[in-house]
Amino acid sequence: MDPSVLTTLKILITGESGVGKSSLLLRFTDDTFDNEQAATIGVDFKVKLINVDGNNVKLAIWDTAGQERFRTLTPSYYRNAQGAILVYDVCSRQSFSRLDAWFDELETYATNTNIVKMLIGNKIDKDRREVSREEGLKFAKKHSMLFIEASAKTKDGVQMAFEELVQKIIQTPGLWEADVTSQRGLSLSDRTQAGQPWSCSGYCSMV
Amino acid sequence: MADQEDEEVFEIVDFTSASEWEVFISRLEEILLSWQLSLKDKEEVVTSFVDLNGDWKSSSEDISFAGHPFILTHHWVEQSTVTNEVNKVELVTDKKGCQVFASLMDNRHDFPFNCLPLAKYYGLSDFVVITPAGNEMLTSEDRINLLLSSITIAVGNIQSRAPVFVQIHSKSQQLYQGTFECKNLRTDFQMVHLKRIPPTCKCLSGLIELFKDKIGSTPLEPVDLSICWTYSLSDVRNGGWEKWPQPPPDFESMGGVVGNAALGQLGFGAIRDPIKEIRVSAVWTGLNEDVVVDSEVYSDLDPVQAPLWIARLVLNEQVPSLLIKSLCSFLDLCRSSESIEQLLGKNYTVLQSPDSPEYERALGALTKERKGYGLLSSNRLPFGSKKAQTGGPIPEAMMVNLLNYLFPDAEGDLESQTHPYPEQFQTDCSASIDSTWKEFFSAFKTSPVDSLVWRLATAAVYTMTHLNGIEGVAHLWHEIVLELRFRWEHGYTIPGLETGGVPDLNYCRLYQKLQMLNCCINHKKAGNSAPPVEATDEDEFYDAEETLESMEATPQKERHSVWNQPQGRKERTKMKLLRSGETLYEPVTQALLPMTEDMVEEQSEMMEQLGDNAEGSELRARILSASLLSDMEAFKAANPGAEMEDFVRWHSPRDWIEEEVMTSDGCKMEGRLSGRMQAPGNLWQEMWRAAKPIVAWRQKRLFDDTKEAEKILHTFSALRPAQIATLLLPTVMHASIHRLLEELRPNIQLPDAVSNCRAAIAKIVQIARHSPLDLQQYEDLLPVLQKIEVRLSQFNSLRRRIIDYGDWEGIDEFVTRLLIDGNVSLTGGSHSPAGKALLKAMGSLNKKDTSSGLPSPVKKEFVLRAMAHRPGNGSTCSCQKLFCSVDEDSVRLAGAWTQDTLFY
Ligand SMILES: Nc1nc2c(ncn2[C@@H]2O[C@H](COP(=O)(O)OP(=O)(O)OP(=O)(O)O)[C@@H](O)[C@H]2O)c(=O)[nH]1
């Protein structure tokens, strides 16, 4: 592990199918955009190192599929996430009205009670907007979320959204721990009985 | 000042010839000065009342006299602890006054209960004691006198504001002589301790005589009196407490046939009585010799009529308690290293594979014995495998009890179950706990209250503590695994788990695994039964809503060729297939993949390892596409002739874009696949092409119930007792704090217990989330839990005793204050509500019939005071005080005699 990395944060992106979750992520991580971005099957994953306030932070970002049939698979990926991004399409009223259900799911499955939540209204480059900025703001306010409008296509707001989210997470006490993965792994296995069933020491020590 | 110091430097003082006592005096003066006890340059502020039960401080120095080492200690009450506001206002600066004299004469200082003996005898709040160091003892009269006169000189030289005492004779006797001087008045402190009680000391009249004798002159006013008679309510004295109920659970006598009630509950409470004694003192102050008569033949003093009673609590220190004891042994279990086979022998070998002959034998026996399972057996049949073995560590009857507790459904229907599971599990806390605790309880990653895992936890603690320890736990687990296997093999659902369909990741892993096992059992049962009733075309025909359409429809059956009959239709939708115009049916699909936390972790770890580049993404999609393919195949089976467009409209409606297009006949809605679904080479199209019409129940299973169940059962049977205990530990801790809170009744204000509970809950919530768990963190919790348990058992024990003799509104407050403050003043004495109860309690102890209805006091204390001219009539009037304490076999007299050093 890069010693200069302050911490690794787990971030989750959810929202209706087709609102542009994968597109936002790819714009952020690879600065690319594909008009024919394939619909996500199950869940996808990206890593990105960013620098916030002089700290290197590694982001492990999980991009979930919005399609109804995949949704039973995704709740498990809420576990231990420090940040969650809820996306809707400003040109789709329906994607906005479904936010309540997505928010409920988030509340139910997130294990960090103080997980930082962000709402993104995507596709502002398109005309025929169906959801006003005010409506988005209102929803975010009601649920204590960060809010931003963005376009994966034109880059507007994308970088800022992720930076803002990470900054907020870093400022939330008790939500994250500095990375000491290697040492901790050792001391734990020294102290405890070897072979506790069904516990892995790699990934989950990120908790 | 500076000049003076300069002079002193050049003034040669020769100490070479100083005698030993001169050295001692100068050293003593030096120390007293360093403690700032000199009144030379300071006016003393006289505080009229100091709470002697307050915060005592001390500091010490070494000093030697003629080669003998002594320790000089300054004791004082921290002044900030002058608790009573009124008394703070009373602070007076009295230039003529002197704190020591004020203290001696203030009857509010009488009978403190929580201070040094010297403070108690004289009412002093600031004094110095010289004690021989080590085992030395001052016994010779000469030496004592030499020491005292040396002290007198030093104290006089520096005008010490604190009296200085010397401890004499053996230390345990608490005998002191002391001296003090202020404004030409010297007080001599003298003490005697007699093993034989002279008749004069037994009553007040004799003491008054003695007091006056010692003063030598007639006091100015009648002698002022304070009296305190103390009674004891204890189990030691008088054989008294036996009437006071204190039944700690006697597990020894219960042996192997512990009542079932104890099974469901963790033990609680002190093993020995945490309350040693309650002392009740009847107190009179401000009496004088003219108004009260107390002689050997007659007494005006009736403790029942005393204006003030003080109740005091004496606790037994370090009383072991049940919960902590069992938690300790449970933690030992977590650290043990033996396997079940090592503990129980070959007969309990892990059933390795379903093919092994051993497995066959065990199972054969099982199935034979348990045929009537769940139907008629009202008492659980013992396992065949166990019959073959010569008795395990847990006796058979007890084992049946335990198994019935864990798997009550085997006893028969609900009415015949001894311990049915609750209809619904409470996630926060049960009704037996005050609801204010609810909010703290939601975050526990353990198991629901009274669920199977909860019962496993309490049963394991119980077995560890009361039944054969680690061997018992091994035996119990062995039977549990057999039971679970039996249920898996025969399709009986495991009871005591939430029926959510998939494992709930908010609970501990053991709980998830058992839920998973249930998923397997249910999946297998569903898979073996007939395919679900399908939605058929006939249904459509009779559907009222769409009668018109249906009527139009052509006869159904002929539409599909024999080899292309629709199959696995679950529900019809409002959509029509694009090409044929037939109704689009939602297909029956495969059940979802249930996953436990470790599987999720494993999966996401694997996903992560695929990397975050495009290839990784594609691989991930392919791995996760199994369920998509299954959906496509099921869809094709239910909708013969369907196109990908049809599938997308059902599966991903947002990828079906409908737009108004202008045609020659006007406006028309036209649909098409979204760009991303049309894109060439896209995985969706590729899969659609590959998908064959296969109905869900003929598809390759997404969820392999047999593999999962065998995996779990195999892990279960290979667990060492330590591993089992570790899996149960978070729930054991949860159950422990739950048990403690059951004892913390809502109206009880025990601030320390409440705050300790909060701290413990927060800690358990935190550490239960860590995986793998850290035993040390659990160990660290025990002292906090112990404090809570001890405090609560003290409260319970005390309250139970008091309530036997009286119940009133303020009883909880009284008990709480007695427990926290150690003493409670009862104004009105025996007429106060608490006084009434205590009086009744003492009456019940009174075997010898005395007139007051009370037993004889264990201690009588008297304080006598007067102002008198000593040594002669020309002397300044000064304070004289005698403290006397008489108990059963000794008497202590402590006098403070003041005299004028100038005028006679
Ligand atoms: N005009 C415009 N199109 C966008 C934007 N973001 C995404 N899209 C397009 O919207 C479609 C869906 O985008 P995706 O990123 O695949 O949507 P998703 O939320 O990941 O969908 P699922 O994976 O099915 O949950 C794609 O064709 C994108 O090219 C945007 O900001 N502007």
Ligand SMILES: [Mg+2]
């Ligand atoms: Mg996507």
